[in-house]
Amino acid sequence: MSRILVVEDDERIRQSMRLALEDEGYAVDDVASGEEAVARFAREPAELVLIDLMLPGIDGFETCRSLRRHSTVPVIMVTARSDTHDVVAGLEAGADDYVTKPFVAKELAARIRALLRRSRPDADGPSVLTFGDVELEPDAGVVRRSGAEVHCTRTEFRLLCELAGNPGKVLSREQLLERVWGYDYFGDGRLVDVHVRRLRTKVEPDPANPQFILTVRGMGYKLAV
């Protein structure tokens, strides 16, 4: 049974989320603040964290960054505002995905399942993918740059595997959203954009002038061969 940590200051929402997630078969831990969340996670790591962006004390962004310093645990941001820069800021703070209040329990469960899904992009593919001085082992979930291990979240890793598994081929945002996040055609392209940015800071020598993960204007992204 996967353990999920819910960080939400509204008591009633917290209770209803606990009920809904337990129905979906998850073990739920809930806390009301960012400080508690960091402390609880340090004691009992969860397999996925749901963080409300608007929290008293340290906010959702800061909570997410604190967790990210020590962990690659999948994080879903819960936001009341999908239009503002909150989404991008949340993703840049390290979140893997976001849901907008009020969410349908089934949809939230689907997002959780997609993130907890084990990464097996191509079972018959090569056991090691390389580009530049970067080396990744899809089965082991390991990325190395010049021999040193790079810490990637599960989502970043899956995205990197998709790109590295199709070198030279342009992958549209829709394709990446579908393959990495399990979204349909109308998923939020910002998820891909922010994750690509995050990946570049980890594998590119100069993230501002990427050599490997290239943007193809109006088309999508591709890995340079």
Added chain:
Amino acid sequence: MAASEAPARTSASVGDPAVPTGPGPGRGSGGTTRISARLGLRARVTAAFGVGAFALSAMMAGITYFAARQSFLSERQTAVQRQAFVNASLVQNSLRSPGIAVNQLLESVDTLPGSRSVLHYQGQWYATSVSVGQSAIPAPERNLVLAGTPASQLFSAGGSSQVVVGVPLPAVHAAYFEVFSLDELANTLRTLEYALAAAALVTTVAGIAVGRWASGRALRPLGGITEAAVAIAGGDLDTRVEAGDDTDLQELAEAFNRMAANLQARIEREARFTSDVSHELRSPLTTLSASVGVLEAHRSELDPRAQRALALLDGDLHRFKRMVDDLLEISRFDAGSAELSLDVVDPVELVRRAVLATAPIGEDGRRVPSAFPVEVGPGVPGLRLEVDKRRFERVMANLVDNAAAYAGGVTRVVIDREPPAGEGDGPATAVRVAVEDGGSGVPVAERVRVFDRFYRGDRSGQPATGDGTGLGLSLVAEHVRLHGGSVRIEDAPSGGARFVVELPLSPTGRRAAP
């Protein structure tokens, strides 16, 4: 849509001193003030300049004319008098010599051109010209001079002005007269009249020209304010006018800017309120939604009555969520904060996906394919459309929902290019998506109003199924407009309504996604 009400109100109250310039909502609101009667401001200023220039130049011409005339006349009279006295003394001296021929004497008198001499001597009248005799001299002067008093008089005879000078010569019992015609002077004065009239005319025309130029110049800042008002009415609420360093205009410009700022603040306040309300509603909605989800999962444990109640609860909760989302969306449009997140896509794929997304989810968790066809016109495959996919998906969803609620559902969707392919009209500039329904159409009179918020017309007499939020079609219009496109209603060939959405291949002047 709120913007469409603005022009009627702003157009009225510009430039009237009665309009309060201070802040304070409500003051003078709703009232309209008339700016002027019939003539425009510019025409009136020009006319005033023209009339002023005419009056002034006419007066100056009159004064000049009369002064000149007076001066000419007195000068001529003086000359004539001097000459007459000289001649009179000559005549007197000659008459002293005996045996003088009076007629010859008169002939020899040296007179100014145009003057004639008349002499009364020994009870007889002599004259240099047969046409001029004693009768040419007005009677009062004649008698006065014959009585021994010199006289000089202007008079008019036979339509021409004349001067008569009479000098009594008592020493020889005679009286000498000279009659001088002023015809030449009259000619000079007539020329002067023409010259002055021409000058007055030129001055008047110049006055009108100056008036036109000056009023144009004075009103030029009003042009700037008009442009600003039009921009504000068109929704560009950040527009302000610059007063420059003209102190007279500063007041107007400041009042205008204050008005614009108040208007903007008010609209933003309203938009923020809507936005805040819909955000506040989200917390209880989240609890409701999650809890209903739990109930749904335990549906089979409920008795049939509770199941029906749950179905109603679930349905209206869904509708409530939609309404909150729509209100939030609308508040973004009202606040001007709606932005496009553009992707370059295949229009056919986009429409197919959007149509699929409107299909209900079946028991197996998959979308049930729609019952209506999606037809693709010639020349559409291969086009690339730059579009905000999420907004387009909402447009299609709202059109499909609308058809389902009021017109018995969609009968077909047609994708075309604009201009149509194969007519030699050049490359495509836009994509047209038509959604046709099986209803009885939308009356022409309602084809614009159905895009109003919460508009509930008598749509073909069909009862609404209660799914709509009343905002769907107005959001369709807003989403499409944000793309620089348009939406309209036509008659479908099948008899129903045909909602035509036209999107430019590339929205111009908007933020593009990376």
